[in-house]
Amino acid sequence: MTGNSRSPRPKPGRHAAPARGRKLLLALMAATLALGVPAALYAQTQIYDAKTRKWVDYDRKKARQYYARNNQPPEAFRRQIVRFRTAEQPGTIIIDGNQHFLYLVQPDNQAIRYGIGVGREGFGWAGIVRVGRMAEWPTWTPPAEMVARDENARKWAGGMPGGPENPLGARALYLYEGDNDTIYRIHGTPEPWTIGLDVSSGCIRMNNDDITDLHARINVGAKVIVLMQGAALYKGV
DSSP: OOOSOOOOOOOBOSSOOOGGGHHHHHHHHHHHHHTTOOGGGOSSOEEEETTTTEEEEOOHHHHHHHHHHHSSOOGGGSOEEEEOOOSSOTTOEEEETTTTEEEEEETTTEEEEEEOBEEOTTOBEEEEEEEEEEEESOOBOOOHHHHHHOHHHHTTTTOBOOSTTSTTTTEEEEEEETTEEEEEEEEOOSOGGGTTSEEESSOEEOOHHHHHHHHHHOOTTOEEEEEOTTOEEOTTO
């Protein structure tokens, strides 16, 4: 299966890949390539312009302009049913961070594909985790390292109530490794124009309609496979 976007190879994130996890990381990278895009093509996010029949760069400025004109992301990043061959069970979430797609596996070699925003350079990661809990209009509490580096996050160190301006958006799926919260989330966003870009601190963001749809379709315990070529392997996986 080929995708409709390409993005840069991230540097290792905050979690170093342990030696015992290298085989798993290689397997995850191989699975990413199995989705259909050669490693050499990962340069930066691009979208296909049907008018010119060319791939064009898609950066933050162009994304805001596109959303302002159309009030929705490019067609490639809109929710749709696609053909998808995998040995994973229906209900599994597979995230292809390079192409900015999240797949919810369905029966009969199909999946629901959603557009996503992913970690910016230095915050990419890969691993196999699970949905440990879910929340509607969740409270956002920035982690200590974000509070330390981000002046805007400091005033919410004690937690920002849920609502339209909350960075977690309408829903949040909290990703766990075993019984431990990884601090990563799949969540909504008040910035829907960022779908298709590398913008987050490692979390997976979706527009609020899509995260609400995904939230309604899955259960706590759902398996989540995160693929990101060149990313650090989540510690402990």
